[in-house]
Amino acid sequence: MVDVLGCSALVDKLPLGICVLDREFNIRYWNSFFADRMDIPVEQAAGQNILELFKDEARFLKKKLNSVFVLNNPSFSYWQHRPHIFKFKSSRPITGEETMMYQNMEIVPLDIENGEVQSICLILHDVTALAGYFNAQKALSEQLETEHAEQRALIKKLEMAQGQLLQAEKMASIGQLAAGVAHEINNPIGFINSNLQSLQDYVGNLIKIIEFTEKVIDKSASTTYKQLKSDFLERQQYAFIKEDIIDLVNESLEGAERVAAIVRNLKSFSHVDNSDWQYSDLTEGMENTLKIVSNQLKYKVEVHRDYDANLPEIYCQPMQLNQVFMNLLVNSAQAIDEKGDIYVSVKRCEDGVVVSIRDTGSGIEKKHLDKIFDPFFTTKPVGSGTGLGLSLSYSIVQKHEGEMKVTSEKGVGTTFDIYLPFLTEAHVIEREKKASLAAMTSS
Structure with missing residues (x-):
């Protein structure tokens, strides 16, 4: 000793x-x-x-x-x-x-x-001193990166005339990439999950076999066999392994399901498996978007939902509307300094659907309300935003022949209301034909 x-x-x-x-x-x-x-x-x-x-x-x-x-x-x-x-x-x-x-x-x-x-x-x-040095270095790197981002923002501001178009094309590319990645991940996750489920069954059967063998030995008249069984199980730490192996398999199954859920949310968010314009459930789109941005919300925001039941699908571009929802949700989260609430509602009106996103954040000054949908306008510090998020969102809503309004009070919060009419496929096709003909005529 x-x-x-x-x-x-x-x-x-x-x-x-x-x-x-x-x-x-x-x-x-x-x-x-x-x-x-x-x-x-x-x-x-x-x-x-x-x-x-x-x-x-x-x-x-x-x-x-x-x-x-x-x-x-x-x-x-x-x-x-x-x-x-x-x-x-x-x-x-x-x-x-x-x-x-x-x-x-x-x-x-x-x-x-x-x-x-x-x-x-x-x-x-x-290791407080070491951690402090590491964190200080990280903070310094982030500060340098912020300064570089501010410099890059000043340069990019001169190149942003075509920003909205580039952003829309980028979102389409990201959607295609997301679908491709999701497809590639689905296959290995599928057989991993299947193998783990089989392993779970096998482990259960093996434990039953061992327990049955124990009972047979315990019922035998041989004290030698009983002692050998007891000594062997103790040496092999059977009690610990029996408990731990079940936890390990269950945790692995849970992890595989989490990955599968992320892939499903990513595919639902991008909507690239379907055509651009399609009938879509706005409530489902909002839920998928909330899952995508959950990391930015979960530590400081409580989300309150209010959805109409049996809401009809609308003819729209789901991926672009999801981008609108994401921009507004992220803005709301960034407007909340410590703890706050975001209220999300999807309601039917007479000839369409109204989506509202209200936060209890810092609010927007009145002098800025008339400018927030202008390209490049932002109240964020230099380098923290391009000023294109709300402008792009506004143009997407206009493309859907809808309206987007904002009300805000400094120190109380901000509300964005999005009205989206019930469009028809025939109406959209006819509108795009007219737009193409006008473009050809002007050229």
Whole structure:
């Protein structure tokens, strides 16, 4: 057995947290790094259960600790993946404010008897300074990139006369690319999901076979077989593996389904599998768009939905309307500084559909309301926007013979109302024929 107490004078001088644990996760020793931060002296820590002391981290810690006991291999966790395993304050904050300690954790086997780990050592590295340097470098890179973006924006402003057309062509290309990528991903995800489901069934059958074999042996008169069974299952860590393998398969199936859902949302959003003009469900388009922009919404925005039931499909260009919805939703999210709400409604009116997107953001000053649909006009800082998003959205709505209106109050929020009439396929075809004939005549 390792004489951990005899090493205490040395390890107390190291800038590391050191904690020795037995197989029941009881503390045999920890150094002053832990003692000072938990206000539990070294001599009083012995015998306490680390999972009880750190209940918020218990599930993560238990899985990490178990993997070392079972597999007899070291385990690691780096700050980039999980920066604050233990909720310790930093002893050397990287700014004028007190910050949480960034940590790397290493767990290594310590005492091994007959091939079985009896105790392990948890080593905690305070890497706040390193993380601060990394984050500072990242912030500096982002600042330089922002400055470069501002310079590029000034240059691009002279080249934006054809911006709306280029943007529309780009969206079409992105839609085609999205459909292609979705198709390529669908195939491997399909057989991965199928194989995982088969593996799930096989694992269940194998566990049943093992359990049946156990029962047969237990009912036999041979104490030798019973003892051999018990010793073998214990050596192979069967109880742990039986529980963990089911979780692993279920998590893998869940991950595969998430990828499949992303692919479905991407295909629905792009609508490139179908013709440009088509009958489409606006509610479905809005939902797909909300899923696409969910990463920009989920941390600070609560979305409230109000959809008419049995809303008829309208003849439109779904991908372009989805782009309008996305522009407005992203703008609304950016107008909300910390926490706020976005209210989305899709309602039928007498001869069409009205889509409303209202936010509780910072609002727009009255002097800007008449300009927000102008090309290149933006209230965002230089480099943060081209001023084409709302202009492009406005032209898309006009192309659908609709109307787009905005109302806003500074400090209260903004509402965009989009009216889209019920067009017919014949009407759109006739209109495009007239437009083509007019273009040929003028040329």
